[in-house]
Amino acid sequence: MSAAPPPARAGEPRWSRPARWAVLALAAFLNTWALSINEWANTYYSAAVLGMTQSWKAFFYGAMDAGSFITVDKPPLALWVQALSARVFGFNTWSLLVPQAVAGVAAVWVVQHVVRRGFGPVAGVLAGSALAVTPIAVVMARHNNPDMLLTLLLALSLWAASNAIRSGKLMPLVWCAVATGLAFNVKMLQAFFAVPVIVLVYLVAARPAWPRKLLNLVVAGVALAAVSLWWLVVVDLVPSSARPYVGGSRDNTVLDLLLGYNGLGRVEGQAQIMSPGMMGGGGSPGGGMPNGGMPSGGMPSGGTPPAGGVPPGGGGPGGGGMDGAGLARLFSGEVAPQIGWLYPLALFGAIAVIVHLRRRPRHDAQRADFLLWAGTLLVTAGVFTFASGIWHTYYTVALAAPLAAVVGTGVIAMWRLTRDTEWWGLLLPASIITTGLWSAHLLGQDEDFLPWMGTFVAVVSVIAGVAMTVPLLLPRERRAGKNRVIAAGALVGILASLAGPTAYAVTPLSTPVQATFPSAGPGNSGPGGGPGGGPGGGGRGMPDGTRQAGGMPPDGMSGNRPDGTRGERGERSSGEQVSPQLMRYLTDHQENETWLVAVVGSMVAAPVILETGRPVMAVGGYNGNDPTPTVEQLEQHIADGELRYVWTSGSSGVQSMGGDVDTAVVDTTMSWVAHHCPVVNPTDYGGNPTTTTQLHDCRGAV
Incomplete structure (x- = not known):
């Protein structure tokens, strides 16, 4: 299902390789177990894939049907992967959904490899584990929306950027551009969120002289433009009478789709157009969507609210909608349980990395890797926070890989600070306690879902944090033999931190994922899709x-x-x-x-x-x-x-x-x-x- 983990490097503990395999096995299990219960998932894309298996013209354009009347409103790369799988293995739920499951496992491997290379085996295993049990990542790996392929391609682009900074060579930077360009052909503008971060970190940290760095960036920019825009240019050059109408556009061009619905319209607001993610097999019959047919969290301007109004924070599970923009969006009771269980651990960890690496030279590879992951996380989270256009909770899967990487690097940085400094070492127990209490809060939002777990996680986390804090308050010369207590407390605390997201992540294994607004956890399951499972x-x-x-x-x-x-x-x-x-x-x-x-x-x-x-x-x-x-x-x-x-x-x-x-x-x-x-x-x-x-x-x- 994925490439084998790289062999352990000299000096790595013996447990490193089996642990990495175990993380990949966990990801594969979560992504594929009982996968067929999701049936056709989002029927909008499933129907398009069926048509693409029947007509190569429909395949190229990403048409909704084999007659090639109109395209779906995204570039077709993700559908190409699914359609090729269906052509090889036959059109069925497994051939549609397994490519996303494989992409999910591959993303775990990439994050684990890059973090391990820079920060050691413990950090790599932690980062891979965090991504593997992120609820929204598990959900999207079991769904036929294009977001999981986008997540994998963006992780690959950051890996290539890291290689380019470390080596100073041109080709890794070109491969970074290729991966980003492919991601553009999955979901357009969202693929470019990491580009300014990559450019800035490369300019600061790469070793070549300035003229060479600028030349490398120009060449990579040309590659990025070529890979990103070739399909757009070809489609728009074909006479409209000889091709399908470009779905989601106002003037039958992919350029309008890029600048409008899949571009600035997402950020600035384009309320008059709804996304097909609202449709899917789990949507309401008759073309209506949950929450009265409106985007979750809001209505188009002048629209009629559904009976009963729109629930606070966005509409039904997995929504997000258009009216929830603001600082609280990613911390809301709807969004945080899908992506945000480890927010405190990532925040304290980022502080620890900054403290730990603050005196490193400009070309330091560890610092560059951290800046790539953390910068991408901040930019993506910032856009999601303030985007006033169409927005859904499942988009946050784009945060999963950089968030997991920051968690992995941050925990190992906090551990090192417990051994190197006096007061900064308290970041680790503080992060364990805070994350445990935050997890208890998220678990407590549904009193019927594992009602004991929130209290259990909070108590275990507080005990682990206190047990770590006591030896850290002792003078360093009196800590002999206390490091084992700190290590044991950290292990128990981290396991407690992962309990909440894991509990949510396993729910899609027994209940179908909503086709309309995919999400995990109690009350977030729905019809698996298809003409029977949906309308x-x-x-x-x-x-x-x-x-x-x-x-x-x-x-x-x-x-x-x-x-x-x-x-x-x-x-x-x-x-x-x-x-x-x-x-x-x-x-x-x-x-x-x-x-x-x-x-x-x-x-x-x-x-x-x-x-x-x-x-x-x-x-x-x-x-x-x-x-x-x-x-x-x-x-x-x-x-x-x-x-x-x-x-x-x-x-x-x-x-x-x-x-x-x-x-x-x-x-x-x-x-x-x-x-x-x-x-x-x-x-x-x-x-x-x-x-x-x-x-x-x-x-x-x-």
Whole structure:
């Protein structure tokens, strides 16, 4: 599942190699055990991968379906990996999810290796362990969202940057640029958070003379631009008539996607566009999302709040939303249990590293490594803290690797200070006590989840911290034999610190991860995804048209949320889901058309694609907001025999969200369908004649 740990260096203890293997085995276990319970996870991406296995054109563009009508709203690198896996091993839940699990284990290996090389085997094992049991890292390694591949690539870029600073050579810096460029093709602008940190640390700490350093940075910058932008340039140069519409863009270009939805719009706020992470198989049927169809934590400007309002701190589990920006975001009761168990340990540890390395020369490799990890952590956390655009809790997986590295380096620095100084040595017991109390606080947020653990962790941490403090207060000459007490207290305290995140990290092994807002811990599980596990019922739809368990109501629609309530007016949705009976009707009547049916929004299209294995046209993109197709384009598809059936909700087929969401194009197109295409008798496919959802037969309408 991952490369073997490097052999122990001369002078390393015998336990080092087995310990590193044990950490990797733990990560592999957490990332893969009962992985299939997550089924299709986020059906938006799963449907796209299925289409990419059926069409190389859809593969290249990252199209939502094999007919290549519209792309997903991210660059396709992460989907390429999943699609290649599915082409080799067949399209199933394991071929979709295992690549992320492998990326998670590989990220643990990279962090463990780099920290061990700079700060020793104890630091490496601690850093690897911290990352392996970070709840959100385990969750995203079991999910098909692209974030875990992004985490791995960014860890690889920091490793390469460390090599470049140590060696002074050009090629490691180029490899750093390549890894960052690949990360850009996973999630665009977020990949560049570490770039200013890498440049600054390289300029300060690298050994070559200034002219050579500047030249190396220029060459690496060219490599970064080439690897980052090649797909963007190629897609935007292809005539729009010869490729899919770029999902999430306002003008059908990847450049707009970069500058808007996946770029500055994330930081400055772009409320009129929702992310497909809100969709997924675990979202509410009918295109609605948990918390009333709004991004968790807030509503688009002018939007209608869901019944009952939005919970404090963001909406449902794993949300984060748009309105929670501020210093408290990463410490909130929703976010901290996913990523922040070791915040105090990292903070005290960072202080210890600064104290320990403050007199080192400018080119010191240890200090450079620490600055790379800590700088990336601070920049990423700063952007996440103040970003006013779309933001979800699971994005914090990007913090997991640098946070774990700072923890590993910090603990070993605090340990060394206990032996070298008087008062600075108290940082270690203080960090153990503070982390234990913080963990108890996080555990206490859910009184039904292991109610004894919070008290246990707090008591053990305080006892361990006090036991360490007593010998540290003695004069150094009287500490003979006391170092073992300090070491034992540190070991017990660190194990207590890891108990809370481990308890949360194991929850996804027994309950499905939410497809909409992936997160760990009590109350954060949800339907595993897919057309059954998500909208419309339980069970997993299969590309051959079969179903496992559950199913949708036999009236041709399904519009209820998992809690049984209906979607509120004002939610942006296509209204209803296509029933199994209607799917069978569509497949029985499809002839040579490219698309089985056209529906509004990807949350309606994805389950049908997964259920039938046929292309489905997602009108308006993932949430019905993208301005495609126009009436003229739809008429052309109908005239060319590429599309026959259109599934609408009400007279226009779409409900307006309000605010500044522009749905004019989709509204006009679906109104044209309602007025020009005859309605199929609902009784022909087991539907209810009284519902507002309608199937239109557009053959001959043009």
